[in-house]
Amino acid sequence: MDITRLWAPNARVRFMTEGQPSAEGECVVYWMQRAQRARDNPALNYAIATANALKLPVVTVFALAPTYPNAQRRHYQFLIEGLVDTERDLEALRVPLVVRFGNPPAVVAKLATELNAAAVIGDENPVRIGEQWRDQLAKKIHVPFHLVDADVIVPTSHFLREEYAARTIRPKIHRLLPEYLKPVPRLVARRPWSDSDRPKGEKIDTKSLMKEVKAAGVGPVQGYQGGTDEAIKRLHTFIKERLPRYAADRNEPTPYMTSELSAHLHFGQIGPHTIALAVEAAEDIPDESREAFLEELIVRREVAINFVARNPKYDELSGCPEWALATLAKHASDPRKYNYSAKKLEAGESHDPLWNAAQREMVITGRMHNYLRMYWAKKILEWAPDAETAFNIALDLNDRYEMDGRDPNGYTGVAWAIGGKHDRPWPERPIFGTVRFMSYESTRKKFDSDGYIARVRSLEQGKLFDA
DNA sequence: ATCGGCTCGCGCAA
DNA sequence: TGCGCGAAGCCGAT
Numbered sequence: 001m002d003i004t005r006l007w008a009p010n011a012r013v014r015f016m017t018e019g020q021p022s023a024e025g026e027c028v029v030y031w032m033q034r035a036q037r038a039r040d041n042p043a044l045n046y047a048i049a050t051a052n053a054l055k056l057p058v059v060t061v062f063a064l065a066p067t068y069p070n071a072q073r074r075h076y077q078f079l080i081e082g083l084v085d086t087e088r089d090l091e092a093l094r095v096p097l098v099v100r101f102g103n104p105p106a107v108v109a110k111l112a113t114e115l116n117a118a119a120v121i122g123d124e125n126p127v128r129i130g131e132q133w134r135d136q137l138a139k140k141i142h143v144p145f146h147l148v149d150a151d152v153i154v155p156t157s158h159f160l161r162e163e164y165a166a167r168t169i170r171p172k173i174h175r176l177l178p179e180y181l182k183p184v185p186r187l188v189a190r191r192p193w194s195d196s197d198r199p200k201g202e203k204i205d206t207k208s209l210m211k212e213v214k215a216a217g218v219g220p221v222q223g224y225q226g227g228t229d230e231a232i233k234r235l236h237t238f239i240k241e242r243l244p245r246y247a248a249d250r251n252e253p254t255p256y257m258t259s260e261l262s263a264h265l266h267f268g269q270i271g272p273h274t275i276a277l278a279v280e281a282a283e284d285i286p287d288e289s290r291e292a293f294l295e296e297l298i299v300r301r302e303v304a305i306n307f308v309a310r311n312p313k314y315d316e317l318s319g320c321p322e323w324a325l326a327t328l329a330k331h332a333s334d335p336r337k338y339n340y341s342a343k344k345l346e347a348g349e350s351h352d353p354l355w356n357a358a359q360r361e362m363v364i365t366g367r368m369h370n371y372l373r374m375y376w377a378k379k380i381l382e383w384a385p386d387a388e389t390a391f392n393i394a395l396d397l398n399d400r401y402e403m404d405g406r407d408p409n410g411y412t413g414v415a416w417a418i419g420g421k422h423d424r425p426w427p428e429r430p431i432f433g434t435v436r437f438m439s440y441e442s443t444r445k446k447f448d449s450d451g452y453i454a455r456v457r458s459l460e461q462g463k464l465f466d467a
Numbered sequence: 468a469t470c471g472g473c474t475c476g477c478g479c480a481a
Numbered sequence: 482t483g484c485g486c487g488a489a490g491c492c493g494a495t
Binding site for chain 1: 486489
């Protein structure tokens with residue numbers, strides 16, 4: 001592979017610094033940030049292809065910040081469980097994984113210098129802190145630094161402006177799918193590290209790495225294991241047992257009909273290509289179910305990523321559309337029948353048994369039923385003193401308890417429910433104005449609420465469902 | 468059980 | 482400039 005061809009402009013690649021790799025360089029560093037996997041990872045492939053073209057070895061570095069805004073022990077545990085699989089899978093590609101604690105741009109810059117890197121390749125991550133880390137690294141190093149958008153099917157760079165709704169991005173994504181929804185090749189490093197030259201990092205062992213983690217807060221979740229192996233296992237179970245009836249039954253609360261892969265996707269332990277291609281290839285799946293699932297995996301997930309990548313206020317109410325901000329402001333002084341503190345909500349102590357069940361499910365399992373995520377956030381708007389407070393409470397609870405907290409899907413979900421993001425106006429009512437309302441009565445009719453509440457009660461008594 | 472209206476603005480056809 | 486239609490709803494009429 002010729003490096004000039006490899007490094008030609010490409011929608012999936014962003015050049016953070018200019019220039020060609022130094023001839024004296026001794027390796028290519030792959031900074032694994034969000035794409036925490038060895039399989040179907042275009043950023044890793046780009047690093048391996050670059051190294052192979054330069055006849056250099058590749059080393060992957062994962063820099064683990066000892067704390068991260070809102071991240072709890074349950075998130076670190078899940079992430080570190082994933083690193084065990086990833087280290088083994090990288091080994092098969094003749095790429096070592098170095099894990100070091102510290103501030104990521106500082107850790108990566110230090111390692112790149114220590115190892116005399118010819119180039120640093122990273123993966124994209126649309127959240128603010130990831131963007132800051134990459135900008136800081138670009139200022140610290142003097143070798144070419146490229147980023148590869150590895151965790152979307154259609155590269156984010158195709159959509160330079162914030163999309164207004166799913167319907168505006170949908171036709172664009174569908175037009176580009178033939179180009180991007182293709183198998184990702186498996187590349188192997190041609191030049192491995194010799195054992196004596198191998199850079200030293202932390203030994204990847206979940207228990208000892210967890211000792212270094214400074215984050216406090218809620219502990220690990222029982223029965224929801226991190227890692228590529230677990231993700232692949234869940235994917236195959238989903239395709240076999242649930243996908244055939246996904247279109248009709250996706251909102252069933254007992255048993256769950258969803259793939260339960262959101263946290264693995266969030267940490268990049270599985271990539272969207274792996275899931276989408278497996279679902280496309282599955283046999284005996286009604287078109288309706290296949291399409292409903294791919295719509296959520298690709299269109300809804302990538303419009304959420306577009307929102308976070310293109311709207312700097314993705315985690316504030318003020319990032320929501322004008323019509324919604326105006327209507328919420330108009331209803332700001334409407335009387336609230338219930339007014340709960342953040343603490344009361346966090347404890348799952350409202351008057352509404354369905355809402356309490358959803359909140360407690362999230363606390364116990366790190367997940368919440370998809371349908372109830374909407375209801376849950378809308379009720380916080382109804383019961384908080386004002387819309388901005390509601391937005392912040394919902395996002396804070398989501399980020400701390402959900403295993404996929406701080407994911408674009410979560411930011412978009414809260415903005416949709418409370419701020420009308422990607423939605424349209426509906427008949428005007430108290431508090432909500434023309435933001436879509438959801439009622440307890442019709443949710444109970446549409447959704448097996450009693451079954452769900454019973455399920456959560458069993459969870460509280462220590463019984464696990466669907467592990 | 469099913470249906471239309473509610474309300475705003477984007478994107479495309481003209 | 483006009484028009485169709487949309488991130489998962491609600492309500493009342495038939």
